[in-house]
Amino acid sequence: MDVYSEIEELFTSGVSExxxxxxxxxxxxxxxxxxxARASGAPSELVIAALLHDIGHLLVDDAAAAHIAGEDAHHDEIGAQWIEARFPESVSEPVRLHVDAKRYLVSTDPLYMAKLSEASIHTLRLQGGLMDQDQIKDFFTLPGAKxxxxxxxxxxxxKIRDKATSTLDSFRIEIENLAGNR
Ligand SMILES: [Fe+2]
Structure with a gap:
């Protein structure tokens, strides 16, 4: 199956609800x-990283159960592994680090926490909580941190309910080009 069809299948699976x-x-x-990402004029690898950043949730059957049980299903790592088998690092690394990016932002910007949803604050603790000074420095040196x-x-x-969005199909060419560049 080609990469676009795999993504389409995951996006239309029941898990995605x-x-x-x-x-x-x-x-x-x-x-x-x-x-x-698109509206900001971001390059296509960042647009596709944004599109796929939570794909790890679609790959784990028991993500909901883990959430209720108060465990961290590591959707960042699971998603990044799936992506790096199909796309260049410029797509997989931002996905791998998007949870740590939340920890980084909470630790360095006092106003950032106020912008997080309740669910996101809840998972922050499971994901390791605040970063200390060394972790902050280390994080920023990783490729893909920015x-x-x-x-x-x-x-x-x-996270706006019922907001109109682009279709998955509108990202098809970017997905195919990036998957072909791996
Ligand atoms: Fe997300």
């Missing part, structure tokens, strides 16, 4: 996030 504790469906959230912060900021504002 709910977004753990958020007031928006997961796939709508990912499309909204990609629309923000891009991950970008994706994170779009992620946080992509």
């Amino acid at each position: 709910e977004y753990l504790g958020e007031d928006v469906k997961l796939v709508e959230h990912m499309l909204q996030c990609a629309d923000h 891009a991950a912060i970008q994706v994170r900021l779009w992620d946080d504002v992509a």
Whole structure:
């Protein structure tokens, strides 16, 4: 199966309906996030990273159960591994780091926490909580850290219920070009 069809299948699977504790469906959230990236004039690898940033939730059957049980399903790492088998690092690394980017932003910007949804604050603790000074420094040296912060900021504002979005199909050419460049 080609990469676009794989993504389409995941986006239309039943798992995609709910977004753990958020007031928006997961796939709508990912499309909204990609629309923000596109509207900002971001390069296509960042647009597709935004589109796929939560794909890890679609790959784990028991993401909802883990959330209720108060565990962290590591959707960042699971998603990044799936993406790096199909796309260049410029797409997988921002996805791998988008959860740590939240920890980074909370730790360095006092106003940032106020912008997070309740569910996102809840998961912050499970994801490791605040970063200390060494972790902050280390994070920023990682490839893709800046891009991950970008994706994170779009992620946080992509939680509007029933907002009209672009279709997955509108990202098809970017997906095929990037998957072909791996
Ligand atoms: Fe997200």
